[in-house]
Amino acid sequence: TQLLEQSPQFLSIQEGENLTVYCNSSSVFSSLQWYRQEPGEGPVLLVTVVTGGEVKKLKRLTFQFGDARKDSSLHITAAQPGDTGLYLCAGAKAAGNKLTFGGGTRVLVKP
């Protein structure tokens, strides 16, 4: 069992639709990061959230950190084919502690 559970594992949608990816844990994290990984490449950081209840927006992407800092969500509005990739959440239990990655959500946006 992963410390960080991501759902769904796979998501296939049409261009223009919205989607939400979830990252859940029974543990509290001091910070949580979201990465996107494209085929043949390493993960690239999208955002870091550190405050319970925090909401961050990055163009069409909205990230939320749960009030209790145990969960997070990533919402994409009007998805585009360029959003296709593996989305990974990663959490640190305390400042300076190692990152633990979730299993990832593979998103496919069809034109």
Added chain:
Amino acid sequence: DAGVIQSPRHEVTEMGQEVTLRCKPISGHNSLFWYRQTMMRGLELLIYFNNNVPIDDSGMPEDRFSAKMPNASFSTLKIQPSEPRDSAVYFCASSLAGMDTEAFFGQGTRLTVV
């Protein structure tokens, strides 16, 4: 900066052979991480260096795996002897300070042990 550089990009080797993966972190970064990614287990941290010193190697699967960082600009991950179950994509990442800051990943080395 060219980012984190890993070599080789692909490696195919026979079971029992020694494999050495190489990494050049981003200049100025003082933390370096080796990860392994598979479909079954996702992205797993193998070992973490801070200022060239190994801090946490609890993710190293067994004694066949070893990692070194002789200086701030170079690290190796060695598998000896290699086994088919070691087949995976191995990533090196570096960051400015500590484990919970942004990690910059290399493009990975795809290792296939036959």
